[in-house]
Amino acid sequence: MQQKLSVGTVPQWILTDPDVYRAEVERVFARTWYYLGHESEIPEPGDYVTRWYVHDPVLLVRDRGGEIRAYLNSCMHRGTVLCTADSGNKGSFTCPYHGWTYNLRGELTGIVAGDRVYGEEMNRDEWKLRTIPRVETYHGLVFASLDRDVVPLREYLGDLAWYLDILVGRSDNKMEVRGAPFRWVVKANWKIGAENFGGDAYHTAMTHRSTVELGLSPKDPMFASYGHQVVMNDGHGLNVITPSPVAPPIPPFQGQPEQLWPEFERNLTPEQLEVFRGTAVIDGTCFPNLSFLSPMHGTGGHAHLTNFLTLRQWRPVGPDTVEIWSWFLTDRDAPEEFKEESYKRYVNTFGPAGTLEQDDTEIWTRITDASNGLMARDKNMNYNNVMNYVMGLGRVEVDPAWPGPGTAYPTCYLEAVQRGFYEQWNKLMVKD
Ligand code: FES
Numbered sequence: 351m352q353q354k355l356s357v358g359t360v361p362q363w364i365l366t367d368p369d370v371y372r373a374e375v376e377r378v379f380a381r382t383w384y385y386l387g388h389e390s391e392i393p394e395p396g397d398y399v400t401r402w403y404v405h406d407p408v409l410l411v412r413d414r415g416g417e418i419r420a421y422l423n424s425c426m427h428r429g430t431v432l433c434t435a436d437s438g439n440k441g442s443f444t445c446p447y448h449g450w451t452y453n454l455r456g457e458l459t460g461i462v463a464g465d466r467v468y469g470e471e472m473n474r475d476e477w478k479l480r481t482i483p484r485v486e487t488y489h490g491l492v493f494a495s496l497d498r499d500v501v502p503l504r505e506y507l508g509d510l511a512w513y514l515d516i517l518v519g520r521s522d523n524k525m526e527v528r529g530a531p532f533r534w535v536v537k538a539n540w541k542i543g544a545e546n547f548g549g550d551a552y553h554t555a556m557t558h559r560s561t562v563e564l565g566l567s568p569k570d571p572m573f574a575s576y577g578h579q580v581v582m583n584d585g586h587g588l589n590v591i592t593p594s595p596v597a598p599p600i601p602p603f604q605g606q607p608e609q610l611w612p613e614f615e616r617n618l619t620p621e622q623l624e625v626f627r628g629t630a631v632i633d634g635t636c637f638p639n640l641s642f643l644s645p646m647h648g649t650g651g652h653a654h655l656t657n658f659l660t661l662r663q664w665r666p667v668g669p670d671t672v673e674i675w676s677w678f679l680t681d682r683d684a685p686e687e688f689k690e691e692s693y694k695r696y697v698n699t700f701g702p703a704g705t706l707e708q709d710d711t712e713i714w715t716r717i718t719d720a721s722n723g724l725m726a727r728d729k730n731m732n733y734n735n736v737m738n739y740v741m742g743l744g745r746v747e748v749d750p751a752w753p754g755p756g757t758a759y760p761t762c763y764l765e766a767v768q769r770g771f772y773e774q775w776n777k778l779m780v781k782d
């Protein structure tokens with residue numbers, strides 16, 4: 351007997367099916383904004399980093415005039431990857447195959463023995479590097495889109511911008527990325543991480559139970575539920591988690607150094623300050639695959655809790671493989687001592703070998719293992735091969751008193767963000 355999809359369910363095969371994956375690359379990723387990096391990674395003219403826009407290699411460069419440009423990192427002669435380094439500073443890029451050279455504006459400025467082998471006929475203007483059609487920034491976050499007609503980035507971010515301001519727009523001199531982004535490959539579909547960071551506070555008490563056993567998290571099974579889950583436009587969503595009532599109180603602004611507080615007050619609205627002041631953890635996802643996490647972690651007891659901010663990109667590599675990119679950000683104006691402490695907390699917990707990171711990736715790999723068989727992959731739905739996203743459906747009312755934008759619910763043990771994520775995903779997948 352065939353089973354029908356009901357409200358709040360998602361078929362399990364969307365995590366592993368190759369046809370779904372191919373469609374996602376074209377229908378989801380080619381039509382949305384895709385995070386490439388942070389302005390502070392390329393502060394000087396000639397600075398560059400190499401990145402991926404799913405399967406398109408990207409060369410992100412700051413040109414002589416200070417403008418950020420994004421090119422397909424592929425030579426116009428025979429298509430090889432033009433720049434193979436992760437980052438650096440250059441005045442021009444020379445192809446390792448036959449030596450064509452391009453300047454920072456993508457212009458073809460040098461051809462080995464050009465006059466002799468091509469003569470006058472070759473118009474170099476026709477052989478510029480291909481630019482990624484749209485590149486825009488928000489508080490230093492550089493996004494690109496392959497869709498020339500995509501809405502402006504600010505419009506795309508919509509209500510999420512209000513919350514991003516709290517994380518990356520709060521201080522006078524904004525944020526800087528420390529170190530190079532970590533990246534590692536996990537055998538998991540990209541959506542698993544995106545939806546987990548977007549709204550899955552519920553897994554915390556179980557998956558990260560060792561933090562409770564070590565005394566780093568409260569012995570309260572609801573400890574990650576307090577606060578609000580906020581559902582926004584275009585599949586974006588987040589949790590703003592407040593401390594458990596049975597845990598010791600936490601300092602304002604996630605324990606950020608007091609010298610930054612006047613900057614927060616200058617750059618944020620009273621409503622943003624109210625949310626930021628009382629929060630313990632903020633986690634969320636900018637649809638489709640950029641997540642952010644601003645928790646507080648320590649090595650023993652609340653006295654040592656330190657906040658950090660990390661941006662996370664779930665770069666799809668295949669239906670069941672994701673390359674995780676992770677950036678650490680800190681307020682440029684924070685004292686060096688705090689930056690160092692914050693960085694250590696990040697590496698200890700959510701770095702590639704971080705304690706909490708390993709908890710998550712182990713589970714996500716097992717989801718992939720369990721979603722690759724004939725039963726889970728049966729598109730005729732002859733088995734009960736759906737995943738359950740019904741938590742809170744019709745049970746939790748919107749909180750009208752929430753000071754921020756979006757649709758806010760007064761609990762984080764909820765799957766409203768995940769439902770919003772898949773609604774947007776489905777909308778794009780079925781749209782021609
Ligand atoms: S492929 Fe780049 S110069 Fe030939």
Ligand SMILES: [Fe+2]
Nearest residue numbers: 557558706710
């Ligand atoms: Fe987790």
